[in-house]
Amino acid sequence: MNIYLDDTKVKENLIPFSLTKHVADIKIGIFSIREKWEKVLQGKASLSNSPENCIVINAALIPTIHNFQTIIDKSIHGITIEEDDVIKILKYPWHIYQLNDWALRMDFKLIIKENHSQKIPETVQVIHAQEVFISEDVQISHCVLNASTGPIYIAKGAQIMEGAMIRGPFSLGENGVVKMGARIYGATTVGNNCVVGGEIKNTVLFDYSNKAHDGYLGDSVIGSWCNLGAGTTNSNVKNNFSTVKMQLSHQLKNLEAGNKAGLIMGDYSKSAINTSFNTGTVVGVSCNIFGNEMPPKFVPNFTWGNEIYNIDKAILDIQKWKQAKQQDITQQEIDILKNIHQHLTHA
Numbered sequence: 001m002n003i004y005l006d007d008t009k010v011k012e013n014l015i016p017f018s019l020t021k022h023v024a025d026i027k028i029g030i031f032s033i034r035e036k037w038e039k040v041l042q043g044k045a046s047l048s049n050s051p052e053n054c055i056v057i058n059a060a061l062i063p064t065i066h067n068f069q070t071i072i073d074k075s076i077h078g079i080t081i082e083e084d085d086v087i088k089i090l091k092y093p094w095h096i097y098q099l100n101d102w103a104l105r106m107d108f109k110l111i112i113k114e115n116h117s118q119k120i121p122e123t124v125q126v127i128h129a130q131e132v133f134i135s136e137d138v139q140i141s142h143c144v145l146n147a148s149t150g151p152i153y154i155a156k157g158a159q160i161m162e163g164a165m166i167r168g169p170f171s172l173g174e175n176g177v178v179k180m181g182a183r184i185y186g187a188t189t190v191g192n193n194c195v196v197g198g199e200i201k202n203t204v205l206f207d208y209s210n211k212a213h214d215g216y217l218g219d220s221v222i223g224s225w226c227n228l229g230a231g232t233t234n235s236n237v238k239n240n241f242s243t244v245k246m247q248l249s250h251q252l253k254n255l256e257a258g259n260k261a262g263l264i265m266g267d268y269s270k271s272a273i274n275t276s277f278n279t280g281t282v283v284g285v286s287c288n289i290f291g292n293e294m295p296p297k298f299v300p301n302f303t304w305g306n307e308i309y310n311i312d313k314a315i316l317d318i319q320k321w322k323q324a325k326q327q328d329i330t331q332q333e334i335d336i337l338k339n340i341h342q343h344l345t346h347a
Helices: 031-043 066-074 098-112 311-323 331-342
Strands: 003-006 055-058 125-127 131-132 144-146 152-154 166-167 170-172 182-187 186-192 199-205 216-222 264-267 281-283
Touching: 003 031, 031 066, 031 098, 055 066, 098 131, 098 152, 098 170, 098 186, 098 199, 182 186, 311 331
Parallel strands: 003 055, 125 144, 131 152, 144 166, 152 170, 166 182, 170 186, 182 199, 186 199, 199 216, 216 264, 264 281
Antiparallel strands: none
């Protein structure tokens, strides 16, 4: 079966992540949307073009073992698909963390369907061991895994250091690291090759990002290749517990994101030590946040302090960060970044 995941009608509302990646490559739960489709179909999903005789599917629809056939059938017959108890749709970036509890539980079922967990080491204090899955080559000892509140998945090559306390639902990606004494609440996803520490709650970190030190991160989504400096903390609730409004672009303003809304940070962005983010802050692509004042609630793409990030310097800085994790910036990434930079409107 050939499927084409089309994001042309949904990407505008999923800024800043849709600026640098296809909507189907957004991670929610354990896997990206594309990876979920490929697992339930046991085949490839096309993103760049529409294969012959393919089924066109909205890339913002989140497939599970329970709903994927319904999504396919309705897509074939051109039936409008609405969100319900079984089918969920990413409409705005805050839906990533709002739906992450559900997505983690659904993806965990995909994992345990065809795989077997490694034995949990005796030094690990575990609650509800049947809801914990540990992959091969994992380093884990003298920590607490509490799966009574949801499943816990630890991917291949990951490491959980001593003293870490984790409550499910939780996912740690391949080669990810949870540092000593970390306190992580569900529903949290830590992507591949990420390093995390401090206190984290109901947050999704895309691949290759770091929140390695103390500080609070809650009800947030952090893009790929981001780094939060030591002591970086965000607010996720207004003092009067009223609805939080977010701004995604100069056109999309005052969007209601619910009562709990933390930090939305686009790919390649970073914060200096002790940065404090206000409730419902949105940071664009390739920003460098520093200074004595609290950052504004909307930080446009390529913001460098109070200036515009020079594109050549931004690309060079990204390359340095990628080399630190044995990667190189690709020509495709450079082209995307230059295109975003050409359309800056820091007004």
